[in-house]
Amino acid sequence: MDLHFKIQDWLKARKNHLCHRQLVVISGAENWSQRLSKEIIAVAEIPEEKLLWVGNRLGSTLNVDCHTYRQHLGTEYNALVYNMYTGLSANALMAFSGTIMAGGIMILICPEFARWPVYPDPLASKRSSYGCEQSLHLSHFTRRLISLIKNDLNTIIITPEEMSGHNAHVPQEDIGRKLNSSTPEQQTLITSILKMSDSHKDRPLVITADRGRGKSSALGLAARELIKKKSKKIIITAPNKRNVEHVFAFAKSSLLTQDSTSTNVPLAFVAPDALLAAPHKADLLFIDEAAAIPASILKALLNKFPRVVMSSTVHGYEGAGRGFELRFKPYLEKNKKGWKAFTLTMPIRWYKNDCLEAFWFHCFMMEDITSCSTDKHITAIPEAVLPIPLDSIIANTEAHNVIEVSRAQLVDDPILLHQTFSLLVNAHYQTSPDDLVRLLDAPEQRLFTYTLNSKVVGVALINEEGGDELSKLSALITRGDRRVNGHLVAQNLALHTANQAFCRMKQWRVVRIAVDKRQRRNNIGSALLNTISESAKNEGVELLTSSFGASENLLNFWTQNIFSPLKLGFKRDAASDEVSMIVGLALSAYASTLVSKLRDQFARELHYYISRYHRMTNTALLTRLLTHCKSEPLTVDEKHQIACFLESKNPFGTFSQVLAKYLLMKLSSVKTSSEIPIGTDLLVASLLQFKPTETLITEFNLSGKKALNKHIRLALIDL
Structure with a gap:
């Protein structure tokens, strides 16, 4: 059968049946592949506004660069064409695949399979160090990608000679489910948030899920219920306003605002830094895309607001979700004993067992990230x-x-x-x-x-x-x-x-x-x-x-x-x-x-910078670093001054310069971290970092200035 008739039959079958999203690979000369892609888009009757073309496009400027993928997150397309001749970006492929709506297709234009692994990818040099460009002659990643494409029956492969692959139909039992509507999982989550609003003080709720599982819509629906039925005031924060557009869309209320200066509205967006810089009151704080917010800010927000709901993407094109898993959840385990975890697994923007998602998950081994939230090994x-x-x-x-x-x-x-x-x-x-x-x-x-x-x-x-x-x-x-x-x-x-x-x-x-x-x-x-x-x-x-x-x-x-x-x-x-x-x-x-x-340079710089640029750096870390730094010996007069201080009740500030020199000398002689006396961190924080008195009293759980002076003297004696 003629290739064009096969393509038409394939697209006709997609119209007549409810199909999963699908990967289509067109392997051949670039101009031929582009013309065929254009034909597929035309036969499928996909309007220009529902098409995204990544990379070179013949006869049109309606295309985008692969590195702009962040700008398209949250937008949906019926079809996406990615021109591999322009360059391969794995992060972009993963991210763009999530913009394709249910029943849509993702078209890859690539060289002939035999030539593709040795094709001079324009982006290859950006993935390697300077001076190694001449060694880029074979792409092992492309070899593996071709193998995965050939072995995936749900992927359509089109070459000038033939077409292979078939459509993946949505199972009959899933057809009745309405997409983009709330799932039983979401309803359970919303109920948990509603209960939390009246109780569970200081017990954060952490929501994790892959993309397309409805985290943002669940937050929006929960906000609407909290405002409508309980008259609650909610603040939502995220790395960027665009991150929460879907939350506001699902909240559906004319009283809502994204103006961070508004204080008399039930739901308002406030940037994370602004939220900490000024007093804000709310019954609940929603933190969306928490994995992309520094841990220090998250900790401060948790301490400032009694009821916090956090959401985070489990996997991502930039790995941010793992940072949340590896670095922040242990903090919750230690400091917020009653915190709760909730995971959304059912997709709402496409059907369960979507073959396009499955292909890219397998290609980039994201199955491991998805399951890692319970992996403690x-x-x-x-x-x-x-x-x-x-x-x-x-x-x-x-x-x-x-x-x-x-x-x-x-x-x-x-x-x-x-x-x-x-x-x-x-x-x-x-x-x-x-x-x-x-x-x-x-x-x-x-x-x-x-x-x-x-x-x-x-x-x-x-x-x-x-x-x-x-x-x-x-x-x-x-x-x-x-x-x-x-x-x-x-x-x-x-x-x-x-x-x-x-x-x-x-x-x-x-x-x-x-x-x-x-x-x-x-x-x-x-x-x-x-x-x-x-x-x-x-x-x-x-x-x-x-x-x-x-x-x-x-x-x-x-x-x-x-x-x-x-x-x-x-x-x-x-x-x-x-x-x-x-x-x-x-x-x-x-x-x-x-x-x-x-x-030697490191030691001089650390001594100089510690009170200037490292006042907020972890004190215990600095203490251990100082054990690797040389220091100057004390003079006879300095030894006398230190002895006088230890025998007196004078404030440590009067002798801080010589005491700091004494501390540095003592730390330079420490061989292992186990030799560092317990009170040394207090000395580093006060004598070297110059932390304010009130900060020292709070950080080291002291009763006041007298206790601070006493503990500093005792710590110096222990040295």
Whole structure:
């Protein structure tokens, strides 16, 4: 049968039956594929306003760039065409797939399957580090994507020669369900929110779900009931006003407003920072897209409002949902004992078991993220232990091995890839679909795995940095005139120290370490670092580094594996709510000299900046960092002043300068964190961070100024 007749029959069948959303792949020359896509859109009678075209489009300017996907979230289309010739963005593919309404189609235009893996993707260089572009000759991710497409019976594949695949009909039992209407799950959730409004004080309700499950509509419907039947006042906050448009749409009341300045309306939007900056009163606070709000703000909001409902997307194109799971829920467990969790599973914008969603979930292994809310077995923070020989790590007879795994091995072994990426996804809050593409394609990335009885229980992801290619730009980078893709730590340290050597030196950066929590007491993180260190030395690498959101546990892990703190950032990361830290381990004599100088610089900077830029940084973290800093010895007169203070009842402020110097000297002699006396954090907070007196009294649970002075004196004696 002629190809055009087959296409018409396929589209006619879609009109005559209720079908799931569907992926259509047109593989062939770009112009031919675009013309065929246009024909499909015309035969399907899809109006221009219900079509989104991503990438190049023949004879029309009605197209968008793939990187604008955030602007289209919340909008629905009958059809979406994605031109792969313009470039592949995994985050965009995942996000755009969620904009297609029930019964719609997603068309991918791509080169011939035989040519696609070696096609020079225009976006490939943006996914790799500077200097690695010449190595981009084969896309292992595309190889895998083609295999998934060919093996998915619900995907339509069209080439100049043939057409394959079939429609996926919605089962008869689901046809009667009206889309975009409330589900029994939502009704149960709404009832819980209504009950919460009159009781459950200080017991937050946390809603999690995949996209399309009706979180926003449930909040809107609950708001309408609370306003109409109980005359409640509700404030809703989110990272952006656009995030809550659906909430207001479902609330359906002329009394509602999105004006953050309104105070006399039953439902108002107020930005998170504005909500904390001024007094606001409400019976309930709704926090939508909570995963995208810094944890410090969420904590402050929970303490300010007695009744809080939070919603968060479980998985996402940017990994934000995992940050909420990994970093904020433990806080709730500890500080809000009565908090409740509610998960929405039934889609409302398309039918259950939608084949388009299933395809992309499988492609990017998002099934693991979806189920991870109850998975308590993965950790990104290996237990801090001293490095020990690999053969003594596992005390029993279980077979273990630490090896480097190639990109080709990952693609050719689906089980290995699944186990590896699952660990990365479930252990780190920012792992996204784009990271899967980089894992399989980025030439500068290296992967090491720890297997136990043939199962991957630990992984470490490495980026190669510095070296010959970057050295060509070392002068420009050091002056701050140039910044290139990748080489995060190499460029950072070169600029920070005004030393081109950090660009020229061959180094590896440990991007991530993820360990199965059930194996955390077996020193797997340390074993991975040992193997990485030996491999790096064998390849002439001079420096191992890592950059991460600073926390006490992570600092302990890295320092006990003999990595030195080299730089502490000033700004908090929006997702982790932590300042960044760079640590390093020298692997050559030349690198040791540079690292030694950098450690001295780090000490001087921390002493100088601690009261200026780190007043709100975690005090316990700073205390531990100070144990890695050299300090000046006390003079005879200074020792006398300290002795006089300890014997007197004078306020500590009079002697704060010399007491601070004494504290720094004592901390510099500490060998392990267990040697730090209990009261030392109070000394750091008062003498070095200069926290206000009232803050110190509250933070350390003291009765007043006299008690503060007494505890500072006792803590100094304990030093």
